[in-house]
Amino acid sequence: xxxxxxxxxxxxxxxxxxxxxxxxxxxxxxxxxxxxxxxxxxxxxxxxxxxxxxxxxxxxxxxxxxxxxxxxxxxxxxxxxxxxxxxxxxxxxxxxxxxxxxxxxxxxxxxxxxxxxxxxxxxxxxxxxxxxxxxxxxxxxxxxxxxxxxxxxxxxxxxxxxxxxxxxxxxxxxxxxxxxxxxxxxxxxxxxxxxxxxxxxxxxxxxxxxxxxxxxxxxxxxxxxxxxxxxxxxxxx
Numbered sequence: 001x002x003x004x005x006x007x008x009x010x011x012x013x014x015x016x017x018x019x020x021x022x023x024x025x026x027x028x029x030x031x032x033x034x035x036x037x038x039x040x041x042x043x044x045x046x047x048x049x050x051x052x053x054x055x056x057x058x059x060x061x062x063x064x065x066x067x068x069x070x071x072x073x074x075x076x077x078x079x080x081x082x083x084x085x086x087x088x089x090x091x092x093x094x095x096x097x098x099x100x101x102x103x104x105x106x107x108x109x110x111x112x113x114x115x116x117x118x119x120x121x122x123x124x125x126x127x128x129x130x131x132x133x134x135x136x137x138x139x140x141x142x143x144x145x146x147x148x149x150x151x152x153x154x155x156x157x158x159x160x161x162x163x164x165x166x167x168x169x170x171x172x173x174x175x176x177x178x179x180x181x182x183x184x185x186x187x188x189x190x191x192x193x194x195x196x197x198x199x200x201x202x203x204x205x206x207x208x209x210x211x212x213x214x215x216x217x218x219x220x221x222x223x224x225x226x227x228x229x230x231x232x233x234x235x236x237x
Contacts, residue, residue: 002222004235005205007178013088013234014176015081016194017096017103020183020208024227025072025102047159051124055143055151062118062154066135069100069118077182077226078106080233085110087236093172095165097184097191099156114163114191116156125150163190173197180205182226186212207233 007013019029044050045061085092085108094111096103099118103111121133123146133152144152157163173179173194179202186192195204195217206218207229215221222229 002207002220002224002229002233005178005233007088007234007236011177012091012093012172012175013084013178013180014093014095014172014194014198014202016179016181016184016191017081017094017098018182018184018188018191018208019098021075021077021096021226022072022098022100022102023183024075024077024225025100027069027072027098027100027102043159046156048161051153051158055153058154059143062156063135065099066118070134072100072102074102074106075227077230078102078108080230082107084234084236093176095169095172095191097188112165112169114157114165114169116154116164118154118156120155121152122155123148123150124153130155166190169194170197176202178203178205180207181212181218182206182230183208184212186214186217 023029045058051058081094081103085094090110092110094103094108095114096111097115099113099116101117101119117130119132119134120130122128122130126146126148128146128148146152176198179195179198181195184191184206192212192214195214198204199217204218204220206212206215206221207224207226209223209225211221211223
């Protein structure tokens with residue numbers, strides 16, 4: 001187990017959460033075994049090209065993902081981050097690569113979902129704001145339409161699209177004094193480069209069951225499940 005890490009009254013903490021955090025709640029990782037879904041490569045069903053080619057197939061994939069996530073419960077890592085947010089308030093910035101709602105179910109109120117949110121949808125044409133969409137069943141024969149005539153799509157950052165809230169994310173990175181990555185693979189960009197962005201200025205820590213590809217970029221690496229490590233990791237001074 002890692003030592004208890006003190007957080008001073010002036011520290012600003014940035015936490016990046018990866019698939020390993022949700023996997024502990026039973027949510028399959030995005031690619032799953034072999035990176036296939038019904039003999040399609042994941043990139044072939046999670047891209048703008050797939051959407052314009054066969055939107056119903058894309059909705060079938062995301063309906064499957066919603067069903068898998070709908071019964072999942074937060075694990076101790078999610079509750080630990082919600083508790084830390086309650087203590088640090090705006091000195092904590094949580095950025096997740098996960099699209100589930102487990103942070104919010106655990107009580108977190110200010111989480112940035114850089115890759116989107118599985119239980120939200122939006123129009124593929126107009127500027128209508130993303131809206132809650134908790135339907136976990138198969139999509140109707142026709143993909144739903146917006147009032148503008150556009151099609152309703154999952155509120156997800158697909159391959160080839162720009163992650164959400166990057167301006168806020170980099171502002172928080174520039175201001176943080178502690179950077180913690182949890183359960184990330186270290187291969188998905190731009191998230192994998194966040195640690196290099198703060199290197200030399202912030203304390204950099206990794207927690208996860210296995211070393212990430214970018215482990216050499218971290219000053220400290222602690223191997224273990226997030227749900228076991230995070231509840232006792234920080235000591236707020």
